[in-house]
Amino acid sequence: MTRIAVVQTTSGIDPARNAAALAAAIEEAGVNGAEMVFTPEMSGVLDRDRARAAQSIVREGEDQVLVAVREAATRAGVWVQLGSLALRRHDARYANRSFVIDSQGNIRARYDKMHLFDVDLPSGESWRESAAYVAGDRPVLAATPLGRMGLSICYDMRFPDLYRALSDNGAAILSVPASFTRPTGAAHWHVLLRARAIEAACYVVAAAQSGIHEDGRATFGHSLVVDPWGEVLLDMGEGAGIGYAEIDPDMQREVRARVPALQHRRVIPAPMVIG
Numbered sequence: 001m002t003r004i005a006v007v008q009t010t011s012g013i014d015p016a017r018n019a020a021a022l023a024a025a026i027e028e029a030g031v032n033g034a035e036m037v038f039t040p041e042m043s044g045v046l047d048r049d050r051a052r053a054a055q056s057i058v059r060e061g062e063d064q065v066l067v068a069v070r071e072a073a074t075r076a077g078v079w080v081q082l083g084s085l086a087l088r089r090h091d092a093r094y095a096n097r098s099f100v101i102d103s104q105g106n107i108r109a110r111y112d113k114m115h116l117f118d119v120d121l122p123s124g125e126s127w128r129e130s131a132a133y134v135a136g137d138r139p140v141l142a143a144t145p146l147g148r149m150g151l152s153i154c155y156d157m158r159f160p161d162l163y164r165a166l167s168d169n170g171a172a173i174l175s176v177p178a179s180f181t182r183p184t185g186a187a188h189w190h191v192l193l194r195a196r197a198i199e200a201a202c203y204v205v206a207a208a209q210s211g212i213h214e215d216g217r218a219t220f221g222h223s224l225v226v227d228p229w230g231e232v233l234l235d236m237g238e239g240a241g242i243g244y245a246e247i248d249p250d251m252q253r254e255v256r257a258r259v260p261a262l263q264h265r266r267v268i269p270a271p272m273v274i275g
Contacts, residue, residue, distance in 0.1 A: 002146055005029030005037045005078075006243045008223045008236045010211035011046040015056050018044055019068035025242055026069065030076025034244065035145050037080045038207040039069075040223070041096070041154045041177040044085040047215045050132060057086045057094060066099070074105035079145055083177025083207050084113065084153050086133075094133045098151050098177065100142040108143070111151035112136030115159055122183070129155075139165050146247050147172030150202070154178040157192050157206075160199065167200035167262060172252060176206040185220025190232070197226040201256045203247055210238050228255040 007025045011018050022043055029037045044065035047053035060066065063085060073080045082099040089095050096113040114136045116129040139162055140151045150166030150173070157176050166174060174196060180189055197204040203226065210221025225234040225245040234245040256262065 001246045001248050002035050003033050004146070004205065004225070004245055004247055005032070005034035006205060006207045006223045006225060006234060006236065006245070007037060007039045008208060008210050008221060008239070008241055008243065009040055009043065010213055010219075010240050011040070011043060011209060012214040013045060013047040013049075013052065013056070014214075015045050015063075015065050019065040022065065023068045023072035026072040026078065026080060027076045029242055029244075030078045032242075032244065034078055037073075037076075037078055038083065038175060038205050039080070039177065040083040040207045040209045041179040042086060042209065043069075043083050043177075046179065046209060046213050046217070048217055049215060053086070057088050059088050060085075060097070063087060069099075070101055070105035070107070073101050073103060077103045079103055081144075081149070081151075081175050081177070081205070081207075083175075089134060091134075095136070096129070096133050096153060098153055098175070100144060100149065100151070109140055109151065111140035111153070113153040113156060114139070114162065115155045117155040139169075141166060141169055141171060144173075146203075147249060150174045152176050154180065157196060158188075160196070163196050163200050163202075164265070167202060168265070171200065171202055172249070173203040173205065173247065174200060176204060177208070178206055179209040180220040182218050182220050185222065189220055189222060190224070190235075193224050194226055194230045194232070197228055198230040199261070201228045201252065201259065201262060203227055203252065205245075208236075210236075210240065228252045
């Protein structure tokens with residue numbers, strides 16, 4: 001059994017404050033016996049005012065939140081799945097980038113969000129992630145103390161082909177950091193994450209933003225840990241905080257033996273259309 005910590009945040013518009021809060025949470029999790037800590041999407045800055053946010057978005061090597069998290073991981077002696085940061089690319093556009101950081105503060109893996117969220121909601125909210133961000137072009141798996149981890153971010157969770165590629169290539173755990181809106185969260189968050197866990201026979205860890213943020217947006221919260229049978233081991237509800245769960249590799253092996261669906265997957269050809 002391996003203990004993990006999930007950090008649920010209400011990130012604001014000031015990277016320095018967000019960095020300090022993350023570092024404190026990582027160190028607290030280490031004191032409480034966690035071997036790996038998970039943080040939400042956009043852990044560094046959450047600001048829908050693009051002009052204002054642009055002042056805080058820098059290149060990876062200059063990002064103070066990434067520096068603070070790497071230093072905290074080293075002090076605490078824990079691994080960190082840093083959900084994501086908004087980072088400036090070489091072409092002046094942005095990447096929504098996730099990191100796996102080891103207990104010495106080394107970056108072991110990076111993943112850029114592949115599916116970008118463009119939508120007009122009945123509530124009047126409108127999101128155009130592709131207006132500023134460039135989508136990633138490949139899935140990423142990282143070796144961790146929990147086993148091979150498949151990386152994804154938020155809206156990716158709606159695309160099961162991504163998780164099939166990850167589980168086909170040995171994923172034991174899937175990370176889905178998020179900043180989910182309240183309407184879509186209430187409708188789909190739990191059912192989609194449980195489905196991803198069941199169909200891949202993997203643990204799913206989804207650290208989420210929660211609450212009313214400085215920029216005025218409202219996020220759903222309910223950071224989850226789901227086991228390979230689809231049972232919810234942790235649901236953090238609303239509000240900032242730290243939750244804990246136990247990951248059991250033996251349980252995953254038992255589930256895959258009981259329902260060996262991964263072994264029965266087939267390449268599906270294009271359908272025959274009749275009529």
